[in-house]
Amino acid sequence: MTVHVNRKILIRRAGGPDRLELVDAPMPECAADEVIIRNEAVGVAFADVLIREGLYPGVPLPATPGYEAVGIVVSKGRAVDSVEIGARVAALTVHRGYARYVNVPAAWVVAVPPTLDSPTAASLVLNGLTAIQMLTRSVALPSTQSILIWGAAGGVGSILLDLARHFGVTAYGVASGARTEFVARKGGVPIDRSEGDVSETLKRYAPAGVDAVFDGVGGPNVAVSQRCLNEGGMVVMFGIQGGLVGGRRKWVHLIRSALASPRFTAFGVMKSNRGLKGYMVEPLARQFPDRYRSDLSAVLELAASGAIAPQLDEILPMSKVAEAHRRMNAGTHQGKIVLDPAH
Template sequence: MQNRAAIVRKTGGPERIEVVDVPMPMPGPGEVLVAVEATGIAFADVVMRMGVYPGVTVPFTPGYEVVGRVIGGEGFAEGTRIAALTVTGGAARFAVVRAADCVAVPGGVSSAQAAALVLNGLTAFQMLTRCVAQPSVEKMLVWGAAGGVGSILLALGRHFGIDTYGVASGSRRDFVRDHGATPIDRGGDVAAQVRAASGGGVDAVFDGVGGPNVRISEAALRDGGALVMFGFQGALGGSERLNPLRAAKAMLTSPRRSAQAQFMTGKGLRGYLITQWQTAHPNFYRDDLAEVLRLAAEARIVPAIAAELPLDRIADGHRMIGAGTAQGKIVICPQQ
């Protein structure tokens, strides 16, 4: 068998991604060898390619998750279809994965759908059920509602019976409406629109934009509500290149609220990083990923797939992420 993988040897734009023949990986103790059927492209992959993702240096193979069939190693029978969070290494025909990170994929879920549910689905599920008290959330606001994480939050909101508002622009507002949520025009006064539509504010806001945008999110909260930050996509600035000034602004202008202010309003602010949760709570990671996949198998949530591309077109997928045009998850299918 011949392996083929995407490799970033130099940081920069999508043109830096090479797809080349590479040696077959060999699993070690506690690892499985997987024939990769699907991996996704996320904003995190773009940030890695640009050279500003903590802990990832060139050369590396992108691919934050792996979905495929076990063909060797320990812990799973050969032929078992698994999903795993890998951070890197997924964009290859074959990959080695820690068995402890793998969760079996149930029937009724395609490999492309499963890929949309690892990084994005697990992020959405844990933010809604672990970072906030989900049973107390009657109304919520989702930024980037047509994106990978946002679209899963819309689906979870529908599943849990939450009145959901999704921030979007242009045709993406139709996507939000079609997925059972109330569209909020990103070009207008978002906080005012949300407070008017919700009757005074929402119980939870999920913000992957960051920076000064957080103040808008806080203004959309009712007293006692919770804001969960999970990224700083505003630093991309609508292009394929990370804007250093935007990145600095996103970090430096995020509001710093005093303990007294939080006490007086009851508004909470929390950050979410999936890798921190995976390390600190490995049982949550496995249980929650299994639950997300179960919900998909029962068609209680249906992940939106923006595109399924062969491995040789991974650079095109990165361009779609950089342009901000994708509605749902972009999936790479290395076996095609």
């Protein structure tokens, strides 16, 4: 009888990338409604950085990070009839994904198209799902005809550029340096943040503003995003990267960011004719699991057909997870970093 040992990443205490330990662990148990996946590719997400820093709600330490995974189903619970052993699937794991084997509710797995390789699929589970749900559910198509994307060369931003091109939406992408060229290659209009106030730069191209802004920075940046909107426009806030410095929590910076965040009154919001909406993938997926599966399947199929092309930065063995997080902290990556749990 073959006895498998699970290898996973463990964070015992909050801190920097050096807190990420590769450890041997028992195999996960499979509940009646779960499957066990032998992971082939695991995405590295900003949410994983928040987990490492002890800042992600609902995930106390010690914990194993890893928001998304792709692999082969090797076992399933007695109540599972929707997934077959041997199927290659993608799953939103939220945490526990940095492992060779992970147990996931069967309702959270989606088949991966055979022509799509596992690292590419892993780069789409969180980022692709976030992008397609924000563009098609947080705002309305086809009435949304122009958008502004912060961090347009990043994991979510680059997929938003692809989706905007696919749906015929004009996209303005905020980036700097050589990343502005990347935005242009993706079909977006680059907005170089080094030129000053993004809202003023945008006016050269869209004097009346855009229909929607996707803001993963948060804090005082939301006020800039609101200035980029036209009448009736919507800011969709999906991250708080502005609350960290170099990928690390700095309490003084977090407090300053909170104090500098815009304040709203009911009358002020009504008078502005502009909206602010939050987006967080996990609670939405839990409340609407059918939407989750449908939207994730849709984005995987779009990638398999070549309609969108997620940007892969690098594939690293799981033993180099600290290097992956150092790159996340420094912001030197372009696109998605993926871990290979088999090495």
